[in-house]
Amino acid sequence: MQTWIFQGNPKHFEVDTYLSENEVITWSVRQKHFVDQLQEGDVVYIWRSDGGNRGTGGVVAKTVAISEPYTIDEADNRSEHWTEDHVPDEFASIDLEVLEVDLAPRIKRLDLLENEQLSNMLILKNPVNTNYLISEEHAALLEKLWEGPSVEDDLQAMEVENGHIEGKLQTYYGQRYERNAENRRMAIEIHGTTCQACGFDFEEVYGERGRNFIEVHHIKPLHVTKETHVNPETDLVPLCANCHRMIHRDPQHVLTVEELKQLLEGK
Template sequence: MNTWIFQGNPRFFDVDTYIKNHKYIWWSLRQEHFLDKIELDDEVFLWRSDGNNRGTGGILAKAKVISLPVERTNDETAQNYWYTDEWKNPYLAVELEVLQVKWEGGFINRLSLLEHPVLKDLLILRQRTQTNYLLSQRHAITLQKLWNNSHDIIKSKVSVESDMKNLISDDITETEREQVIKSRIGQSAFKKGLLAIENKCRLCGVTNEQFLVASHIKPWNEANHQERLDIDNGLLLCPNHDALFDKGYISFDTDGKIIISDYLDEGTRIFLNINENMNIEMNEGQQEYMKWHKEYLLIN
């Protein structure tokens, strides 16, 4: 399976409305040397370019390929989306099924990709005028991870209050709801549970409770209700080590040995107190969560 980025320019075409109104859409294949590369079920990230608004471009949807490239001519409904007469011309296109759209929360802005240790090398950031970009496997895996986790930033801004409102409508039992609310308020129940079994950062000597973070191994947003409350899904860490773990710059093998991302430079390793000899002990439950962390969050 291939992973692609397909780009659309809002100066010529109303990309947002097209994606908003249709689950099944057509996208041009302009880089014709890809004709034989496109396969059914290929993954496609849809990129709306800056157009006339600098700094607004980026990835807003994920789709999959459901037809091989065909020569087609638009019907007149396409006219609504075009600002030019180009819709009248026959063109080579593939049909896509839109799987997920992230309008604001989770939209991956081009500017944030320029700072990303791996994805800053994406071809679309340097050669900005193509329509179709085929991603290397490394870029594909990294972008998938980023997309899967890209609601985190928004989510973390959501207040405890509105989280609790959401809980009222969630389909969970009364007991679960109570537990979730308890653990959500300042993470107190979760943190207390962890403090009962460990009393310092897993990786260094910080013991002051005020500076210990009850970090979820499988992040809150990815976890189900049971996993959110499960003490095995927690790791007590100091703020530095929590930040590295949370952002995927470190993870752990099943035997507890630390894995440090190649993208963490030597200086940062030293200043944030990380080295290859570190390891932690984990029970079976923690190992399971850690497998998830290593696979989906580690930047490699």
């Protein structure tokens, strides 16, 4: 099984509508040397170029090939989605089953440009083609970006949060300090027991059982601050269990409280 990226330009083709309205789509194979390589069962990510709207480009769907490439000489059922002048005369095509669509896009071109491991993907360097074959290594990383953290990732994040594998990851936040009773007492004294991200109040919801309960989050990554002194006023933030878990869910990308708030606001 191989992994591909197929590109569509919303200027010439109504990518969003086509993906949203069809469970099976047909895409052209313009890079003719790939006709022999494409196979049923290959994973194909659909890349919508920004079409002149900066910041909107990226991966908008995951599909799987359900045919071998074949040649069609007339515009097929997707012709209605082509803007005039851009209907190709004859081209190889392949049928794809749409597995999931996320027009946001879920994987943004701008984020990939800043991704250490993925910024050298060909589609970023030479964006003029329709079809790109993705290396196994890049495919695994793209898969992770598309699917999000796995059950195993979640468990590992909790291990990190609990301090069981401290030091194994280069970047993590100061959970050591979050477990310290004195830090916790001072943080609560200074900041109170309301979640600073969503406003959740344990006592309000759980009554007596929740009184004075809140989790304490240490906002500085340890690789940045090696110092052992914690300032509860500036370094510690009270967070409810939900918000705290979401902040730590991806240990490679611990969110700031501000970023979490933006998620809560749906941005």
